[in-house]
Amino acid sequence: MCNLTNIAKTVGVNKMVPTVSVPYPLGNPQLRPDDEWALRYHRTGVALDALETDVSEQTIFPVKI
Amino acid sequence: MKLEIGKFFVKDMVFGSKTGYSRGVLTINKEEALAVVKEDSHITEADLYIVNPGDEVRMVPVKEAIEMRCKVSGGVMFPGMTNPVTPAGQGRTHALKDCSLIVVGKHWGSFQDGLIDMSGPFQRNTIYGSLKNLVLVGDTDEEFERREQQKKNRALRWAGHRLAEYVGKCVAALEPEEIETWELEPVNRRESIVQELPSVVYVLQPQTQMEAMGYNTLIYGWDGNHMLPTFMHPNELLDGAVVSGSFMPVSSKMSTYEHCNNPVVKRLMKEHGKTLNFLGIVMSNLNVAMDQKQRSAYMVAQMAKNLGADGAIVAEEGYGNPDVDYIQTIVELEKVGVKTVGISNECTGRDGASQPLVALDPAANALVSTGNVSQYFELPPMKTVLGELESMGRDGLSGGWEGCVRADGSLVMENNGMFCSDHISGFSVKTCMDY
Amino acid sequence: MLKAIHYINQFFGQVGGEDMADYEPEIRTGTVGCTQIFNSLAKDVEVTHTVICGDNFMASRTDEALARILAMLEGVEFDIFIAGPAFNAGRYGAACGQVCKAVKEKHGVPVITSMNEENPGVELFHKDMYIFRGGNRATFMKQDMEKLAAFADRIARGGKLLPAVMEGYFPRGIRHEVFLEDIGREPVMAADRVVDMMIAKLRGEPYQTELPMPALDRVPVAPAVKDLRKVRLALVTSGGIVPRENPDRIQSCSATKWGKYDISGLEKGFTAPEYKTIHAGYDPEQADRNPNVVVPLDAIRAYQREGRIGEVDDYYYTTVGTGTTQGEAARMGREIAAVLHERNVEAVVLTAT
Incomplete structure (x- = not known):
């Protein structure tokens, strides 16, 4: 889970979930606490789904929030 | 747009009763000059020194280097910073050549500060080691950042720019020894013979990654973090519209001196009409988040393409995660058919075995390398230190660490802390090679 | 002799x-x-x-x-x-x-x-x-x-x-800087080298990049975890989240150390100020306010309570990824992987800043 997916790709990461930014990968000070939690819960869930998904090449898993 | 730079070649710099220039001798009235520095009440201590190439002098923590200049017609120096916002890049500017003004902290250093040696084995590592330098050493009351690794260094940097203009003004009314003329016509008003040459843009990615204000490169006084890529005339850069920031590990830094003398831009201007059609500068930025990096890359590519560029030179003021901005911009330019060459430094580790850039792409197939930030140096003691040597190990300078300064005045450090030493602006006479 | x-x-x-x-x-x-x-x-x-x-x-x-x-x-x-x-x-x-x-x-x-x-x-x-x-x-x-x-x-x-x-030997994957004059070459400024390279590239003439692209790292894809309810999952980060006192003195920049710290008692995720970041490469304000924005332990615990995942390792693993060379990072990665392996961890969520 990282923001700079290009770097992750370069070093060979196979499963990537994009995060919000470098200083707060799974937060966002501009959101209300409830919304911030929803974002973190969602993206962490995408990462869990990614772990259970077979891929054949480097893959960025899309997020909705 | 036409800019004339009237040059005065300084052969000797001395302190004296009246600030002035005559036959190669630059005289500075110290008291008057220090009064200009102290116009800002945040400056608590200040002194001036003159150092020449070959002097046994080490300067650290160096914060900025500026060419001493003044506008004679057509605007002001450093518009939007030390002077009101005014268009730059036109009329006549007078400049004191073969010399610069160096700004040094009397005690306190920061992440972006560096070291200059005026003699010995490391004199050649920065161009300032072979210039005659007026050195401002000062301290401030900026308590809020005294112990911070990241410092805005505002009072000292602004004092430096005021001082550079004050000294520069002594040649305002004199006849230059040489006049350099920089001129480019509007991109669609050029002779057909020029239009037929391959068209090129220079893409500058100055350091703008600090989200808090006050640290980043300024463009007409505007913080580059709050800017999207834009089109500039090369004369604007050469005439002081861009002022260096206070954030980047310093071997990667482009000082304001270097912006005003950017040798890539000068060479492109010289090739203009002969081998190339130099369209101008795409002033981009460096960002923190992936979407910001991607946005700037797309916008640069679009602008270059629609200006009609066949080629682009991309310069990145930094290393580490800005490599993503650098490589991505090259990739997007190549994707729209603009042949692209890059210029920046590398970080291969002390053993040289690490990946040179954090982002790589096969499209980046033409790169100039200006140095390795992690090259390990052992510096002998130096007779005189201007500033405070201990800052290198104490204050979080990017090239130093706790214990890197020894009691006898020698030190070990990484190139990362050598002032502007990778000269990504184009002055570098280094490269990196495989071993 | x-x-x-x-x-x-x-x-x-x-x-x-x-x-x-x-x-x-x-x-x-x-x-x-x-x-x-x-x-x-x-x-x-x-x-x-x-x-x-x-x-x-x-x-x-x-x-x-x-x-x-x-x-x-x-x-x-x-x-x-x-x-x-x-x-x-x-x-x-x-x-x-x-x-x-x-x-x-x-x-x-x-x-x-x-x-x-x-x-x-x-x-x-x-x-x-x-x-x-x-x-x-x-x-x-x-x-x-x-x-x-x-x-x-x-x-x-x-x-x-x-x-x-x-x-005349084959490059060993090592790069150092050199002054051109030290290797007997004309000390041509980078500005001239880059413009000459531009002109050559535009004309389709041969030129030599000074930084040949190294081969990109490729890692074989690990097979998917069949069922996260049945394996042990661990959290790893390069975001520098550590217990407040930073017990192992992991460096804030150019780190050579990593740490592993017990989180078995943290049922609701990380708490502040007991945990904070020591990473010097980003603004710490948000991470110090709530370390879960860097290592989402609170969300992981929520999924655990809901039965989406099974066991979470008693430890999380942390270092600082700024100014850290790839060589050091790879070494720490190997060391952490070895410990994860010993502890029968089969799934990892790694957050990078």
Whole structure:
């Protein structure tokens, strides 16, 4: 889970979930606490789904929030 | 747009009763000059020194280097910073050549500060080691950042720019020894013979990654973090519209001196009409988040393409995660058919075995390398230190660490802390090679 | 005068051809066969012993061959180890590489060999030693030996070694900065180099990048976890989240240390200020306010309560990824992976800043 997916790709990461930014990968000070939690819960869930998904090449898993 | 730079070649710099220039001798009235520095009440201590190439002098923590200049017609120096916002890049500017003004902290250093040696084995590592330098050493009351690794260094940097203009003004009314003329016509008003040459843009990615204000490169006084890529005339850069920031590990830094003398831009201007059609500068930025990096890359590519560029030179003021901005911009330019060459430094580790850039792409197939930030140096003691040597190990300078300064005045450090030493602006006479 | 040992195969050791390729390793005092050529060329280095081994013996019984050769070198004084040249002979190239690598690891002396660029030994061993660019067959013996002898002489004289392309060896995956004047080149400013490169690229003329793109790292994809409810999952981060007192003093920049800390009692996720970031490469305000924005332990715990995932490792693993070289990062990664493996962790969520 990282923001700079290009770097992750370069070093060979196979499963990537994009995060919000470098200083707060799974937060966002501009959101209300409830919304911030929803974002973190969602993206962490995408990462869990990614772990259970077979891929054949480097893959960025899309997020909705 | 036409800019004339009237040059005065300084052969000797001395302190004296009246600030002035005559036959190669630059005289500075110290008291008057220090009064200009102290116009800002945040400056608590200040002194001036003159150092020449070959002097046994080490300067650290160096914060900025500026060419001493003044506008004679057509605007002001450093518009939007030390002077009101005014268009730059036109009329006549007078400049004191073969010399610069160096700004040094009397005690306190920061992440972006560096070291200059005026003699010995490391004199050649920065161009300032072979210039005659007026050195401002000062301290401030900026308590809020005294112990911070990241410092805005505002009072000292602004004092430096005021001082550079004050000294520069002594040649305002004199006849230059040489006049350099920089001129480019509007991109669609050029002779057909020029239009037929391959068209090129220079893409500058100055350091703008600090989200808090006050640290980043300024463009007409505007913080580059709050800017999207834009089109500039090369004369604007050469005439002081861009002022260096206070954030980047310093071997990667482009000082304001270097912006005003950017040798890539000068060479492109010289090739203009002969081998190339130099369209101008795409002033981009460096960002923190992936979407910001991607946005700037797309916008640069679009602008270059629609200006009609066949080629682009991309310069990145930094290393580490800005490599993503650098490589991505090259990739997007190549994707729209603009042949692209890059210029920046590398970080291969002390053993040289690490990946040179954090982002790589096969499209980046033409790169100039200006140095390795992690090259390990052992510096002998130096007779005189201007500033405070201990800052290198104490204050979080990017090239130093706790214990890197020894009691006898020698030190070990990484190139990362050598002032502007990778000269990504184009002055570098280094490269990196495989071993 | 430095002392050298020279490794050659059965053919160049004048034992015999393919029929003698199972020849057991032996050491002889003095020079044998092509070794004489080396001694006639080198001025400050002299081969004192020659090791001969059959290519098949080395290929099929590698561990035994290396152990026997290293045993033979016990008590023999030498400063440099030379192998080959192996030209385009695949087995011989691999043998030279293996022997040089083993000798370098045990004795720490410079090891040099020579191969043709087509020799698979180059790809296998170029990061471990100086492999000089050699001819493709034995008729290049003298030329290849000249390069080895000249380089050995330069090592003997303690001269500064030049970049790979100038010395003539294959790059070892190491890059250093150089002043152009130090390698006898015109000190052309980077500005002129970049504009000249631009003009050449525009004209379709040849140019040479100063930073050839290294091959991108590719990692085999791990098979998907079948069911996260049935495995142990761990959290790893390069975002520098540590217990407040940073007990292992992990560095804020250019880290060489990583830590593993107990989170078994943190049912609701990380708490502040008990946990914070020490990462100097980003603004810490948000991470210090709520460390879960960097390591989403609170969300992981929620999924655990809901039964989406099963066990979460009692520890999380952390370091700082800023100014950290790739070499150090890879080492820490290997160390963390080894611990995860020992602890039977089968799934990891790694957050990077």
